[in-house]
Amino acid sequence: MMATLFDPVSLRRTLHQYPELSNHEAQSARTLAAQLRAFGFTPHTEIGGHGIVVEIAGKAAGPTTLLRADFDALPIHERTQCAHASNHEGVMHACGHDGHATALLMVAHTLAQQPPQQGKVLLVFQPAEETGEGAARMCADPCLATQEIDHVYAFHNLPGFAQHHIVVRSGTFACASTGVAIHLRGKTSHAAYPERGISPASAMTEVMTALMQLPEQHHPAFSLVTLVHAQLGEPAFGVSPGDATVMATLRSDDNATFHAMKASLTTSINAIAQHAGLEVSIAWHEPFIAAYNHPDHYAHVVDAAQTLGLSVQTLTEPMRWSEDVAEFLARWPGALFGIGSGEHHPQLHNPDYDFPDAILSTAHDLFCALVDRHHGMAAPSAPQ
Known part of the structure; x- marks a missing residue:
């Protein structure tokens, strides 16, 4: 040439x-x-x-x-x-x-x-x-x-x-990694009458706990969860929130462990949402295998x-x-x-x-x- x-x-x-x-x-x-x-x-x-x-x-x-x-x-x-x-x-x-x-x-x-x-x-x-x-x-x-x-x-x-x-x-x-965005949807209400709505506040903290406990469940393989964003309702004192979002990244050096982390997290979040009477959506972003x-x-x-x-x-x-x-x-x-x-x-x-x-x-x-x-x-x- x-x-x-x-x-x-x-x-x-x-x-x-x-x-x-x-x-x-x-x-x-x-x-x-x-x-x-x-x-x-x-x-x-x-x-x-x-x-x-x-x-x-x-x-x-x-x-x-x-x-x-x-x-x-x-x-x-x-x-x-x-x-x-x-x-x-x-x-x-x-x-x-x-x-x-x-x-x-x-x-x-x-x-x-x-x-x-x-x-x-x-x-x-x-x-x-x-x-x-x-x-x-x-x-x-x-x-x-x-x-x-x-x-x-x-x-x-x-x-x-x-x-x-x-x-x-x-x-x-x-490592394998993925972003996950979890959206919990309940019902907003006046802050003076929170019982008239369905707040995702408690469920949100349970979701964050479930995320942070994932690595312990999949030991001894290396796994890591990093919480990157969380939002509950709006910055308004008069509103009891009806929506919450939690975002995190999941990582592992083993593809089997990585897929198991995703599966167990999905099961846990669905159970949390069901118990709280909330709708839930889980979206995976930018997935990479190891x-x-x-x-x-x-x-x-x-x-x-x-x-x-x-x-x-x-x-x-x-x-x-x-x-x-x-x-x-x-x-x-x-x-x-x-x-x-x-x-x-x-x-x-x-x-x-x-x-x-x-x-x-x-x-x-x-x-x-x-x-x-x-x-x-x-x-x-x-x-x-």
């Missing part, structure tokens, strides 16, 4: 400057697809939303490897001082997905000149990671659903770890990193946050790993965060080392 001039740092900063929320990544997708076409590829577009897939086949038969990066942004007001700060008020790349996508473009640039010798490499640019929707939709699309995939790899940048350090774990790397690393692929990441001379840190427990690459890893074996962004780098989802361009080459090199391990890579083509 034809070589082309490519400035990854400039492209990454362009993506950062024009961020788009989950399910609205149309312009970002066009930017990525245009660059892939410039490399000589014919990308499949609009896969599972604004997703993109590139297939790169070797000359001989062999395994199939999927490399995945995300490219959606977050509803956060940027507070960095960088020249490429977001031009979209209230939207920013506060999780580094601009860097993830750029690193995978760098891999595409290399594979355009050094294609795999055997098998096939799939480069997957995924939308809607932050809402936990994009991966499942892409996996369900015939473009991927019909593939026999042997290896899946993805990375996430990790503030709090030294730059370029590879962070990985066998088994669960990132991201499971196959032991063989954990070993591949460690070996490839060490071959490159990179320091490797093996986690003793999973990351508590979630990553919807878990949907790929639930279908095909693989591994999600982290790359340190700097021990004192601003944290993910903070308004002062910006992806460190220094680790783009680290991600590229490790991805390419994994491709070479499974497929072999042709010698570099002569400059054109």
